[in-house]
Amino acid sequence: MAKKIPLTTAQALIKFLNQQYISIDGVETPFVEGIFHIFGHGNVLGIGEALQENPGHLKSFQGKNEQGMAHSAIGFAKQSLRKKIYAVTASSGPGSANLLTATATAFANNIPILLLPADTFASRQPDPVLQQMEQPLSAAITTNDAFRPISRYWDRVQRPEQLMSALIRGFEVLTNPESAGPVTISICQDTEGEVFDYPEEFFKKRVHYVDRRQPTERELNEAVALIQSSKHPVLLAGGGAKYSEAGEIIEKLASTHNIPVVETHAGKSIVTPDFPQAMGGAGVLGTAPANQVLMEADLVIGVGTRYSDFTTSSKTLFNFETTKFLNINVNRFQTTKFDGLQVVADAKATLTAISDTLSDYQTEFNDVLAQYKQNWQAERSRLRQTTFSRTDFEPEFPGHFSQDKLNTYADRLKTELTQTSALLTINELFDENAIVISSAGSLPGDMQRTWDAKGKNTFHLEYGYSCMGYEVAAALGTKLAEPEKESYAFVGDGSFLMMHTELVTALQYDKKINVLLFDNAGYGSINNLQMEHGLNSQGTELSNSQDQVMQIDYAKIAEAYGAVSYKVNNLEDLTAALLAAKEQTSSTLIEIKVLPKTMSNDAIGSWWRTGVSQLSTSPKVQAISDHEMAESKKAWLY
Template identity: 50%
Template sequence: METTRMTMAQALVKFLDNQYVSMDGVETKFVHGIFTVFGHGIVCGLGQALDEDSGALKVYQGRNEQGMAHVATAFAKQKDRLQIIPCASSIGPGAANMITAAATASVNNIPLLLLPGDAFACRQPDPVLQQVEQESSLTITTNDAFKPVCKYWDRVVRPEQLMTAMINAMRVLTDPAQTGAVCIALPQDVEGESFDYPDYFFQKRVHRITRPVPVPEEMEDIAEAIVKAKKPLVICGGGVRYSKAGAALEAFCQAFNIPFAETQAGKSACRSSSPYNLGGLGATGNLAANSIAEQADLVIAVGSRLSDFTTASKSLFKNPDVKFVSINISRFHAYKADAVKAVGDAKATLEALTEKLSAAGYRSGYGEEIAQAKAAWEKEMAFLAGYRYDEKFEPLIAARNPATIEEFVALTGGEVTQVSALALIREMLCDSDIVVGASGSLPGDLQRMWTTDTRDAYHMEYGYSCMGYEIAGALGAKLAQPEREVYAMVGDGSYMMLHSELFTALQERKKINILLFDNCGFGCINNLQMSNGIGNLATEFRYRDNGDSLRHDGALIPVDFAKAGEGYGLKTYTARNLKELKDALEDARKQEVSTLIDIKTLPKTMTDGYRSWWHVGIASTSQKEGVQRAYAEKEAARRQARMY
């Protein structure tokens, strides 16, 4: 047996450089590069290995460990999970910073390999700098905190253990049903220890991503359920995107006259212009999808994990006889909603099911309902595009506060409504441009209002709805598809929480465009608290007028985000009205450097729910009449919702 003596870290780099995936006969190098913020627990081990011989792996310099891991997650998502960028950090705070990103990847089923440094396996210098000590066990370090948010976790305490650890890491990362975050903790002394590694460990490995079809019995079960349905509705989930099943789903719906609606993860898997595409569904869904969903006697979930936003907390499907079918590569997700299940690849299953239903001569009982629902929503879209804040209009959301609007206008000069801005942006952007979002009220407006006929043009992280993902996500999408323009849709609150990787975008000369909606607060959560009878508490950006005051009850705090972005080296603009926004968008497209448009957006001008409900915890005892009313309404809705 031929062997090569090298350190554990050197062996890790060489192994990663030889991993490939194959899907539908197309082979792709699986590991693109490595993102890192070097610290003392990683720089002398993995850092030395990368410096000596990184092979074909690019090394990227992150600014914040959470941010760089979000970049890697977005990269893998935009690559349809066929390529990854592992992330390496020091021990302690560097590692802990990546825990949020690990959860984000796992919830969204996106492959993310994390390589945090760890305390010494030999324990000679314990406790080392940044080591968390637990009296109950000296084996516990910061990296144990990754266990609940990762799909696979390991710690390499001997150099030869690297081989089984990495084979198992690849098993999970390349499995469509199991993928998510993987953490391989690297004790800093072991990183530098040498071992005679067998050369076969470094051979080229091709991990095949296959298309399993459900067993015949399950195919019979779901076909039987569909044949009995008069008004079925298909849910297009993220699994449709990763299976590249958009065309198959459209063909399926057209063949049997079945409408379909999109989840946040599923949007852009299919063409928005399809006559059967109703758009976004659920708590952030639109009028067309939600009205049809209320009537459906069968819900066919394809590649969806059926989250509370998709099902409007299990209240959306109001037909008393409604049943569920679930097509999913994951048996865990397929079992949800007590569905008739078929465990298999979305594309392969839809194609097989199309043949089966065609042979049975099936067609749904829909008449003009689909076209009528779409026409009603188009009318609403036209209203939103032309919406201006004016007292004569009904509020788009219940928690309107005219005094705040007037104060905002006086401070910023802004007069742009969020919905009209989004309508203009959609009109101005090319269909192939990628929009990235994650948190606040923007995902709801985007799921309702955004349309595209280009695959993977809508990049929304809404499984974890992680504030701070947006700008890092835009960089990840740009690294994945550098030929396309990428736009980060981000609120001012999320921007201030985490925007460090915009500097990495500048460093890598990867142009991203930041569309920053500034409404002086956490507008989405402000709506939620005020519409449930709670006071305006710590969700708007206000001064504390009096040091003894319990509340931030002073004036709004304006921020010149354009000036701050200019200091980083971005090309920046401020848009206070639609003309300025239009001019900025036109000029930003001409730029080669990353851009930021500071859009002074009137508070309370986002869309509200369309015939949907979202279950949130509300106080059952309160002195406030508004809270009492909100609780009563919540309980009434809860009694009408499904339990499982």
């Protein structure tokens, strides 16, 4: 008879997590690195007790906000190329509900994360307990049902023995590249402490093998034929290409056959800017070279991308009458986009097979790629050297703010620094292996468009969900993933105010992160969107009741937490602060005061469809609406 081990549900959970391994390309490593937790009603006496008693190899971190710690776990898994994860546990009710935003972020980005929200009593005898909502429709509905539509797998454990099937099914999803995403297993709080005789076999070492799915012979032959019949193919590298570690074979294909490479937000840094065929980021936030080659393309080879609206310029970037699509993805659903040729297989394996078959094929781009890049470097140089003038300044977004208003901003913020000159100065000073993180506001546009990622996998942009507040928390996650590298969160003042609590966690556990806070006293990205579509500025600037720009000292906030902080408003001080921060052993924050309207503007081919009113008393709004409707009709309907 099989041996039984009496354990509580929570103890069994921790024991199981310690025994999960993943094997990729013959390299076997533990899959679960540790657990982020905020203990409270529903999990402190269950999972909390189990972690105290026998944590095994699992590391344990006390988060400061449920959303923040889950974003740290996402940042860790993303930077680890989905080879390792952190679990996250929160108390029942509002604590668990705070995880919803991060869960949706993981879902949109296909990032594995194990969520363990505490649930109400399975027995229902004490109901309604503290922090329990009552749904008259059904006593079986709890807060945690809200996780169902944003989880790749969802389960509720109401009896100790249910834990076994829940975890086995959950880890199949977590370790499967096709289905990778958030797994939510809600454990009722009384069940966490209940004892069950678990079979010893349940706790055996489990190795989850990730075998690279090869393209079928038909898929390969059709893909090669499609490429060989094209004259101007473009390789569009997405996050799936990065997770597949396809960078080397992408470079081989591109250099051998002179195929330009453009990157999505998740794919950026799969090649470096000095690579001759690297054209930069694509789409709304893209570079002119990347968008130019996509507009000229007769074939788009989409590798590990879901073709989001920002990547495709709301489906207006391509000429659908002349452009064909070859879609390579482990997820079959994603290969159906734009009626492309579907290759449901691993990116690295597929591109390797294509490379072995293409022979002496050459595109007809010839020397034009070098010219496109040279023109773009001239534009980057202009942005780097842009300086403010109090008399005749031409901002990147002209016509939004008057010269007087910009002067007022300069006086209140005590700065004349432009955002692009600050960003590109930072870029020049960065080490090759330093990791940059961003997510929301105007910074993702500047970074996707102008940032030169000097090292592979050093650009960490969450733009699948563009979740405000992701940046500081994810910087902690990337630091945990690659502790030998400097980790920098690029964050606007609006996003910093939304969420920065895990800076305290980084300080608490001596995990150095660096926060580069660009303060333009408002939500610049949305203000631009608002004013570009004919509206006045409203509710997007940080102004007080006297309509004066607020003067917030963010450096003091960081200093109060215990971080080393710097305040800069010119390039000389910025350079000094960056060099000093690099030498610090503790977390740092550099508050960079920049003027509004000085972020980079759209490149060629950039257009984003938004919900403009189709009926307005404003002639300007109406004209923009009519133009948008005309543009949208050019888009592919699928």
